[in-house]
Amino acid sequence: MLLMVSVLMLLTGCVISGITMLKRGQRCLERYCREPYGQGDWMSETGTDITIWRAPALQAELIRGRFVDYAYDVHTHETACFALLTAGSIRIRMRGNEFMAHQGDLYAIDADEPHAGWAVDDTGWRLRTLYVDMAHLRQLVRERPGVPEAALAGPIIRDPDVAACLHALHHCSEINGSHLFRDQAYLSFADKLLARHVTQRRSAPPPGAELAAVRRVRDYLDEHLEDTVSLIDLATEAGLPQYRLFRAFERLYGMTPHAYQRQARIRYAMRLLRQRRSLSEAGLQAGFADQAHFTRWFRRFMGVTPGQYQRAVG
Incomplete structure (x- = not known):
C-alpha cells in the first residue's frame, strides 16, 4: 500500500501530508483515470478526426487522432515522433522492414527517419502523438549519469511505464490540467525512454x-x-x-x-x-x-x- 501511494505521488504531483492531498493534483489524476487507453468521449466519433496543438512549456507539438481509411506515404519528421496507440493497430514500414503496433504500444521514430504507415483493418487506429526534439529530452535529464547521444531503438516500444507517462503528460496537456503533474510525467517519460530505449547511432554513409x-x-x-x-x-x-x-x-x-x-x-x-x-x-x-x-x-x-x-x- 505504501508503495502504491508513492507511485501515485510520483505520477500525479500530489503531495500528501497526513490525509491532505492537493485537490488540483487529485482532480488531474481523476481525469486521467477516467480515460484509460482506448476509452474517452471522443471514441464514439466516426471517420478520421484529428486534434493538434502546440505546448510551449513542453517545447513540443501534440496530436490526438482517430484514423480510418487513411495511410501515410513515406515521409520524415523534423523532430522525434512518439505515438501511443490507444485503439486499433497500425503497420509501419521503415528501415526496409514492416512492423506492427497494437493498442498500448508506442512507436518511436527519430527525426529524418523515412517511414510509412497504414491501418491493419477497416477499424483504423487511434493515437496520442508527441513531436519533440531529442536534444530537449536529453536536456530535461541532463543531471542523470550517462545520458546518451544515441538513436531511438524502436520503432515499436512495449513498455507500460513509458506508455503511461506519455499518456499522462499528453492528456494533462490537452485539458490544461496540473502543470506539476504534466511536468513530472514529462520528466519521467524522458528518463525512462533514454534509460531503456536508445541504441548506438547507425554509422553515416562514407564520404565520397x-x-x-x-x-x-x-x-x-x-x-x-x-x-x-x-x-x-x-x-x-x-x-x-x-x-x-x-x-x-x-x-x-x-x-x-x-x-x-x-x-x-x-x-x-x-x-x-x-x-x-x-x-x-x-x-x-x-x-x-x-x-x-x-x-x-x-x-x-x-x-x-x-x-x-x-x-x-x-
Whole structure:
C-alpha cells in the first residue's frame, strides 16, 4: 500500500501530508483515470478526426487522432515522433522492414527517419502523438549519469511505464490540467525512454563524390521550392546520370527526389502558417500550383487542412 501511494505521488504531483492531498493534483489524476487507453468521449466519433496543438512549456507539438481509411506515404519528421496507440493497430514500414503496433504500444521514430504507415483493418487506429526534439529530452535529464547521444531503438516500444507517462503528460496537456503533474510525467517519460530505449547511432554513409552530389541535390530542392524542377535539372546539378542519381538519392534519404520535394514544401508551408501568413501566401511560397493542390497534399501529410493547422498552432 505504501508503495502504491508513492507511485501515485510520483505520477500525479500530489503531495500528501497526513490525509491532505492537493485537490488540483487529485482532480488531474481523476481525469486521467477516467480515460484509460482506448476509452474517452471522443471514441464514439466516426471517420478520421484529428486534434493538434502546440505546448510551449513542453517545447513540443501534440496530436490526438482517430484514423480510418487513411495511410501515410513515406515521409520524415523534423523532430522525434512518439505515438501511443490507444485503439486499433497500425503497420509501419521503415528501415526496409514492416512492423506492427497494437493498442498500448508506442512507436518511436527519430527525426529524418523515412517511414510509412497504414491501418491493419477497416477499424483504423487511434493515437496520442508527441513531436519533440531529442536534444530537449536529453536536456530535461541532463543531471542523470550517462545520458546518451544515441538513436531511438524502436520503432515499436512495449513498455507500460513509458506508455503511461506519455499518456499522462499528453492528456494533462490537452485539458490544461496540473502543470506539476504534466511536468513530472514529462520528466519521467524522458528518463525512462533514454534509460531503456536508445541504441548506438547507425554509422553515416562514407564520404565520397556521390554522397556530396546527392546532398547538393537535396540542398537544391530545399532552395528552389517554388521552381518547376526536372530530374535532368537535378542530374545536371549533381553531375551524375539520372538513374544513378535517382537510386543514390533514394538510398540515402529513404524516398524519391519528388517525395522529398513535396515534403520540403509542406514543411516550409507549416513554418509560414505558424508565422500567421495567409493560406494562399503559404501555399504559393511553398511551391504549390493552387490552393486545392496545397490543401490536398497538406491534409494527406498532416491529416488536417492548412486552415485547421494554423488555427491550432499559429
